[in-house]
Amino acid sequence: MDLHQKITELKKKKNAVILAHYYQVPEIQEVADYVGDSLGLSQKAAETDAEIIVFAGVHFMAETAKILNPTKKVLLPDLMAGCSLADSCPADAFQKLVEAHPDHTVITYVNCSAEVKALSDIICTSSNAEKIVNSVPKDVPIIFAPDKNLGKYIQKKTGRKMLLWDGACIVHEAFSMDKLLKLYKENPGSKIIAHPESESHILETATYVGSTAGMIDYVKKHPTEKFIVATEAGILHKMQQEVPEADLIPAPSEEDNTCACSECAFMKMNTLQKLYDCLLNETPQIEVSEEIRKKAILPIERMLELSK
Ligand code: 13P
Ligand code: SF4
Numbered sequence: 099m100d101l102h103q104k105i106t107e108l109k110k111k112k113n114a115v116i117l118a119h120y121y122q123v124p125e126i127q128e129v130a131d132y133v134g135d136s137l138g139l140s141q142k143a144a145e146t147d148a149e150i151i152v153f154a155g156v157h158f159m160a161e162t163a164k165i166l167n168p169t170k171k172v173l174l175p176d177l178m179a180g181c182s183l184a185d186s187c188p189a190d191a192f193q194k195l196v197e198a199h200p201d202h203t204v205i206t207y208v209n210c211s212a213e214v215k216a217l218s219d220i221i222c223t224s225s226n227a228e229k230i231v232n233s234v235p236k237d238v239p240i241i242f243a244p245d246k247n248l249g250k251y252i253q254k255k256t257g258r259k260m261l262l263w264d265g266a267c268i269v270h271e272a273f274s275m276d277k278l279l280k281l282y283k284e285n286p287g288s289k290i291i292a293h294p295e296s297e298s299h300i301l302e303t304a305t306y307v308g309s310t311a312g313m314i315d316y317v318k319k320h321p322t323e324k325f326i327v328a329t330e331a332g333i334l335h336k337m338q339q340e341v342p343e344a345d346l347i348p349a350p351s352e353e354d355n356t357c358a359c360s361e362c363a364f365m366k367m368n369t370l371q372k373l374y375d376c377l378l379n380e381t382p383q384i385e386v387s388e389e390i391r392k393k394a395i396l397p398i399e400r401m402l403e404l405s406k
Pocket of ligand 2: 180181184209267268269270330362363364365
């Protein structure tokens with residue numbers, strides 16, 4: 099039996115569900131029960147009746163699933179799979195900012211720790227950030243953390259002035275404008291689509307800006323066109339599967355000289371072997387203290403309610 103078969107049998111036997119992000123390696127996406135963006139994954143985690151959730155993604159995603167499912171086992175194939183954006187916002191420093199602005203509503207991007215969620219009023223993802231910001235009355239000031247690029251983009255879209263945390267994603271900040279423009283010239287008629295964690299000069303070149311799920315939907319609507327895709331290269335697997343006729347080119351990053359793609363080293367820490375081992379041994383497990391969980395679940399539930 100190969101690993102894929104072994105995982106499929108084991109998950110049935112153990113009543114486990116495998117949730118995977120679009121940035122996971124193709125073989126993990128193929129064995130998953132659901133592949134999606136951060137919002138879709140938290141919605142699935144909220145509604146699953148499986149006893150074990152194997153989260154093929156990064157730590158904050160699995161932690162969100164645990165916050166929503168305190169009695170279930172939530173497993174992450176590699177506990178070191180973190181996120182540079184989540185790391186850019188330590189809870190103690192964030193607490194100081196929140197306490198200094200008691201009149202502000204705190205909207206926090208899901209890419210953050212449980213402790214930071216516990217200090218927040220509403221969580222958002224890249225699919226619903228605009229809607230969440232617009233749900234706050236116009237006269238109420240907003241703190242937006244931790245992604246300054248998404249924050250700047252949403253400020254522009256909503257016309258709201260927000261106090262932005264100075265965080266960023268190493269993968270999305272690595273796209274090279276010069277190389278992107280060169281690639282665009284070499285591919286006349288192509289469309290640039292980008293994730294809002296990218297810097298504003300990249301977003302300004304894009305015909306579509308949205309979450310990973312949004313980008314896939316956009317390509318589905320224009321199935322025969324050519325796209326330069328400015329997000330983590332793992333998305334190309336699902337995108338191409340969904341839209342086989344589309345011509346997809348990964349956007350080049352500053353340091354790529356051998357390949358034209360950007361990869362998230364954290365997302366790529368998970369492998370099919372590690373996924374099998376973690377399901378077999380039911381470790382490593384995600385734990386969140388009850389004190390933090392009780393606070394962190396409130397802004398997540400607010401987001402899920404506003405996203406219906
Ligand atoms: P999405 O919610 O768009 O899938 O983004 C998650 C992420 O980590 C992007 O880097
Ligand atoms: Fe975090 Fe960036 Fe990786 Fe997404 S791509 S998980 S934001 S480091």
